[in-house]
């Protein structure tokens with residue numbers, strides 16, 4: 001069997017490290033590049049850059065087994081047959097995705113090689129990016145060094161290792177063979193011979209039996225990723241919209257979601273009403289997709305609404321606090337959950353940040369708690385971010401002497417809170433729950449003024 005060597009750029013990020021560790025666990029000789037020297041030093045000492053269930057064990061075993069190495073030198077990727085690009089594509093002020101790190105990585109790889117490599121783009125990039133980057137390589141006479149394929153990832157933070165082993169599908173996009181008339185884009189055609197070979201090689205790297213493999217054009221692959229994340233976001237906003245009427249009508253959105261999700265055409269996933277979606281992916285990708293529509297002079301009516309409904313969820317939680325406490329100036333509020341979702345310590349683009357900032361700007365005094373984050377440094381926040389906020393070491397400490405508790409992340413341990421004990425420590429028994437963790441009747445029986453979303 002041919003021994004394929006793997007390179008990963010962005011190898012200490014959430015996607016890159018999972019990719020590198022899992023491929024090394026499969027037996028591939030893997031070298032992961034990251035520009036952050038401090039993180040490389042730390043991982044050599046056994047310190048992980050972030051928490052992800054099951055990852056530390058994989059990384060440690062692969063490093064000890066000599067199958068996983070880390071470097072900050074692009075030149076060290078020279079040996080790799082396939083290089084995965086897993087760098088970030090953050091949102092620019094216009095909403096567009098900033099692809100400069102992807103472009104830089106692709107060109108650096110091409111410049112540093114004496115032999116040919118396949119570059120597989122895992123980063124989420126706007127439709128047309130693989131084509132644009134290939135043209136740039138051609139203009140610079142570097143295209144014989146690199147064949148670009150698009151290989152979007154669908155991992156969820158907090159479940160990334162599991163998602164890697166059990167993918168729902170594998171998508172690989174490559175250059176279509178058909179001539180592309182100037183100024184037009186032809187989707188979904190046969191790949192060129194080289195591109196087809198590259199796509200098959202990437203698809204074959206890890207392709208468990210029974211998992212559908214879609215080999216298609218660059219553009220289709222890029223669109224599949226955006227459409228998937230936008231659809232998930234739309235499902236969440238949809239149920240959040242219905243939650244408003246449910247709340248007014250005295251319904252229970254949890255029962256409504258269950259009834260809706262049991263239809264196999266709809267499915268139960270991503271129908272949990274609450275504070276809405278946040279984190280480094282869904283919102284960023286939605287904004288980028290809206291920007292791509294604008295660039296194409298198309299009107300993204302549904303996508304815009306998905307985003308607006310999501311922002312309204314955050315405002316509504318603050319409104320619910322005001323409805324109970326009146327002016328929030330000087331009020332003491334305990335916020336439970338800083339990570340954008342459970343099972344991660346990631347606060348990047350977490351809804352908790354704008355919500356806490358808004359409460360601070362209204363003059364409220366805030367104490368926060370998160371089971372996996374003990375303070376601003378661990379959250380990667382600068383000194384000026386959330387200044388004045390107190391970090392508590394338990395949900396009870398966060399509730400101590402408070403006028404209200406606001407729940408923002410669905411951590412399983414919050415469901416286990418001893419409610420009587422928490423109530424006894426609060427100055428007013430008000431709980432606004434952005435994750436619908438509790439039963440309103442039970443809360444009422446305990447004498448807690450409880451308000452969820454859509455219940």
Ligand code: UGA
Pocket residue numbers: 124153154155156157158229232236269270271272273274275276277278279280281282285340341
């Ligand atoms: C998302 C996608 O689910 C992954 O498939 C994709 O690979 C990833 O983005 C990416 O592009 O890298 P992720 O952002 O890690 O994954 O997390 P999700 O599980 O999708 O949750 C996103 C947000 O939606 C969280 O704030 C979560 O609390 C919220 N959510 C989720 C709801 O409010 N309701 C739901 O029913 C489900």
